[in-house]
Amino acid sequence: MVEYIPLIILIGLALFLGLLLTNLSALAGPLRPNRIKYSPYESGMDPVGTARDRFSVKFYLVAMFFILFDIELVFMYPWATQYKQLNEMGPFGFIEMLVFVVILFVGFIYLLKKGGLKWD
C-alpha cells in the first residue's frame, strides 16, 4: 500500500492544479464577453449544425501524421531514461534506436516527397 502513496499525491496534485487553473481565469481575469468568445471552440469549427458536412480529408492525414510522430516520442522517452543500462554491454541500445529512427526517417522523407504536408 505504501508504494501507492506517491501516486495518490500525484493524483491529488493534478486535481488541485487543474481546478485551480480553470477557475483562476474566471476569478481573476477581466470579463468582457461577446458572442464569439462564448462559442465552444473560438477559432475552430461550429460544433452545432448538420453532421453530414464535408470537410477536407487532409484533416485525417494531419491527425495520422501527428499520431505517428507522437508515438515515436512516447517510444523514445523510456529508452532515454534507460539509456545507461541498455549500453552496459556495448552500444546495443544506441544501435537499436538508430535503426528505429532510420526506418522512421525513411517514412518521413516519403511523406515529404509525396506532398503529405502540403495543404493545397
Added chain:
Amino acid sequence: MQFNIQDLIQTMPLVMLLVTGLLLMLSDAFNLRSLLPWLAGLGLTASLVLALPLQPGDQAIVPVYNNMFLTGGLASFVHIALCLGALFSLFFIQDFFQRAGKVVDEIYAILVFSVIGMIMLANSNDLAVTFIGLETMSICLYVMAALLKTRQSSNEAGLKYFLLGSFATGFLLFGMSMLYGITGTTQFTLMSQTDMSGNILFLPAVLFILIGFLFKVSAFPFHNWTPDVYQGTPTPLAGFMATASKTASFIALGMFLHQTMPVLDEKIFWILVGSAVISMVYGNIVAARQTNLKRLLAYSSIAHTGYVLLGLASGKEGFIAVIFYAFIYTIMNVGAFGLIGMNEIEEEDAEVSRWNGIGLRKPWFGVAMSVFLFSLAGIPPLAGFMSKYQVFFAAVRSELYVAAIIGVLASVVGAYYYIRVIVNMYFTKSETETSHALPSCAMSPTIGVFVLAALTLALGIFPSPVYTWIESLFQGSGMLAMAGF
C-alpha cells in the same frame, strides 16, 4: 539486455526484406518508377536465396531473440514459400495497373512489408510476435483491397475487410491475454510445460484465438467477408491475399496448436473438424451458383480452407500435408487470379459470360486457365490432386473417415463449377465481342503464367522433391520434436 550477433545473422533474410521495403519507399518518393518492380523482385529473390538451407545443419529449427522467433528448418521453408508467393504475384501486378490506368507505385513497398508480416506471423514462437506479424500483414492487406480508389467495389472491399478484420483481431488479442493470464508466459514452448487443461479459462482463451485465426483463413462461420473483398480487390493482389496470407495464418495456427498443446484438446479438435467439414460443403455448394469468376474463386477458397483445416486436425502427418497444400495452392491460385486479371479492364470482365469462347480465340490462354482450374478441382496429373490426396490421406490415417468422405464428395461438387468455366471457354460462342484487345499479351504476366502452369504440371507429376523436403524438416531434433511431434 542480451544481444547476440548470431541472432542477427540468422534473421538476415528478414532484414533483407526490410531493407528492400525501405529502398522501395525511397525510390517511390524520388520517382524512380521503372526501377520499382525490378527492385522488389531482386529483394525478394535475395531474401529467398539467403533463407535457402545450404549447410546440413540448417535442417533444424533455431530459436532466436530469446526464443521469440524461429529460423532455419521449417521456418526457412515457410520463408521461401511466402517469398515465392509474392514473386509470383509480382509478375502480374504492373501490367494489371497499367491497363486499369492507375499509378499505384506504393504497391511494391506494401507487398514487401506484407511479406515481412506474414513471415513474422508464421515463424513466431511468442504471442506478442504473432500479434505484431498478424497486424503488419493485415494492415498491408487492407490497403491492397482499397487500392483502386475510384472503384466503388474496391472501397467497399477495403472498408469491409478493415472493420471485420480489426474486430476479429480484437477477439484474438483477448484470447491471447487470457492465455497469458493462465500460463504467465507468452512463449509457445513454455506454455506447453504448464498443464492448462484443468483451467476454466483455457477453453475460452483458445476459442477466442481460434476466432481470430479462422477469420483470417476465412473458415466457415467467419467466411462472409471473403467474396466481397476478393471481388473488389485488384485481381492479382486478390490472388496474393487468398494464398500467401492464408498460408501464413495456417502455419501460425498449426504451430500455435502443436507447440502449446502436446495433445490436442478433444473439444478444440472437434471444433476444427466441424469448421473444416462445413467450410468444404458450404464453399463448394455456394460456389456452384456464382457467375463472377472472382466470387467463384473466393467461395472455392473457403472450400480449400476446409480441406486444409481437416489436415490441421490430423496431427503431424496432417501438418506436413497442410504445408504442402498451402504451397501448391499458392502456385495454382496466384496463376488463376493472374489470368483473370489479364483478361480484365473493367470490373464486369470477371463475369463468366465474358469468357465465352476465349479458349478458341486465345489458345494458350485457355490452356493455362484450364490447367489451373483442373488443378484446383484436383484432377490427377496436376499438383492440386497430390495436395488434396495428402490431406485426405492424413485425415484417414487419423481415423476421420466420415469427414474425409464428406470432403471427397464436396470436391466432386467443386469439380462441377471449375469445369463449367472451362466449358464456357471452349464450347460457348461469345455473343458480344469485347471492343478492347483482351487478354493482355504483355511480357511479364505471360512469363508468369507459363512458369506457374509448368510448376503446377511438374509438381503434379513429381511432387516428391517438395514433399520429402517438408517431411525431412519434421524429422530433425528441434523444438518441434520437443513439443510432442
